[in-house]
Amino acid sequence: MPRNVKLVTTLIATLFSLLVSPAIAANKLKVVATFSIIGDFAKNIGGDRIALTTLVGPNGDAHVYELKPADAGAVAAASVVLVNGLQFEGFLQRLVDTNVKKASIIEVARGANVLREEGHSHGAYDPHAWHSIPNALVYVKNIADAFCNVDPSGCPSYRANAVAYSNKLKVLDQEIRSSISRIPENRRTIITSHDAFGYLAHEYGLKFLAPQGLSTEAEASAADVAALIRQVKRDKASGIFVDNIGDKRLAEQIARETGLRLGGALYSDALSDQQGPASTYIAMMRYNVMTIQQGVLGRPASAGKEAAK
Numbered sequence: 001m002p003r004n005v006k007l008v009t010t011l012i013a014t015l016f017s018l019l020v021s022p023a024i025a026a027n028k029l030k031v032v033a034t035f036s037i038i039g040d041f042a043k044n045i046g047g048d049r050i051a052l053t054t055l056v057g058p059n060g061d062a063h064v065y066e067l068k069p070a071d072a073g074a075v076a077a078a079s080v081v082l083v084n085g086l087q088f089e090g091f092l093q094r095l096v097d098t099n100v101k102k103a104s105i106i107e108v109a110r111g112a113n114v115l116r117e118e119g120h121s122h123g124a125y126d127p128h129a130w131h132s133i134p135n136a137l138v139y140v141k142n143i144a145d146a147f148c149n150v151d152p153s154g155c156p157s158y159r160a161n162a163v164a165y166s167n168k169l170k171v172l173d174q175e176i177r178s179s180i181s182r183i184p185e186n187r188r189t190i191i192t193s194h195d196a197f198g199y200l201a202h203e204y205g206l207k208f209l210a211p212q213g214l215s216t217e218a219e220a221s222a223a224d225v226a227a228l229i230r231q232v233k234r235d236k237a238s239g240i241f242v243d244n245i246g247d248k249r250l251a252e253q254i255a256r257e258t259g260l261r262l263g264g265a266l267y268s269d270a271l272s273d274q275q276g277p278a279s280t281y282i283a284m285m286r287y288n289v290m291t292i293q294q295g296v297l298g299r300p301a302s303a304g305k306e307a308a309k
């Protein structure tokens with residue numbers, strides 16, 4: 001091929017790719033997820049058909065997050081805005097008040113098996129529903145439905161991804177049940193800094209006590225802490241853990257006053273960054289259960305390593 005013809009061909013190819021690439025990006029379904037765990041579900045179902053913006057990133061606290069001006073832009077441009085609901089996102093009303101298309105807001109916890117907030121009679125629910133894998137399967141279905149509604153041509157792909165991902169979650173569910181079955185019944189009471197693990201407890205047979213309530217917004221009072229310390233002694237709690245978004249000092253104080261060993265950090269309301277041990281939902285669930293086992297039994301448990309890849 002003469003050199004100048006080759007040059008022209010290359011030039012045309014370059015121009016073509018310049019013209020086409022933004023078009024492909026523009027054709028992607030614009031999705032906003034309010035926090036990293038829902039963002040991970042969305043990635044698994046949407047694959048490269050979606051352009052995803054996650055508002056509250058790794059190790060972030062969605063209870064107290066405040067919307068930034070850039071978030072409002074992403075939300076306004078989105079075809080689908082995935083929120084947990086159950087009053088988890090303290091900024092939800094602000095989000096609704098932006099010029100978001102109302103119909104695009106999807107509460108992914110809808111239809112999940114939700115727990116009432118203990119000690120309250122006013123009908124409030126514990127929002128941390130994703131810590132039960134049967135509930136995570138509901139989240140996945142809701143997200144696939146939402147994507148199919150706005151992008152019917154992508155629906156076969158979303159459905160196939162949802163099935164493949166759900167199968168991985170079901171394997172993980174069995175793995176967690178078998179891991180927790182190795183912890184003796186009388187050693188399953190544990191302390192965490194904020195009360196985010198009610199669903200893990202309910203689904204898999206653990207008991208959690210927490211000085212800080214369901215939201216990180218309220219601080220524990222001295223009386224709350226004193227009552228918890230009495231309860232720790234009475235119920236013979238087996239371990240105490242901090243979580244990745246909460247305040248460590250309270251857990252450290254309780255550990256000192258009760259003689260309990262402080263275990264590792266559990267991931268509650270956010271994933272870790274890419275380098276951390278909980279950069280996906282599946283990694284987070286596996287890591288939490290392994291950390292609880294190690295903290296309670298004082299050794300790694302073999303079941304935690306059986307990976308559902």
Ligand SMILES: [Zn+2]
Nearest residue numbers: 196214215269
């Ligand atoms: Zn929380």
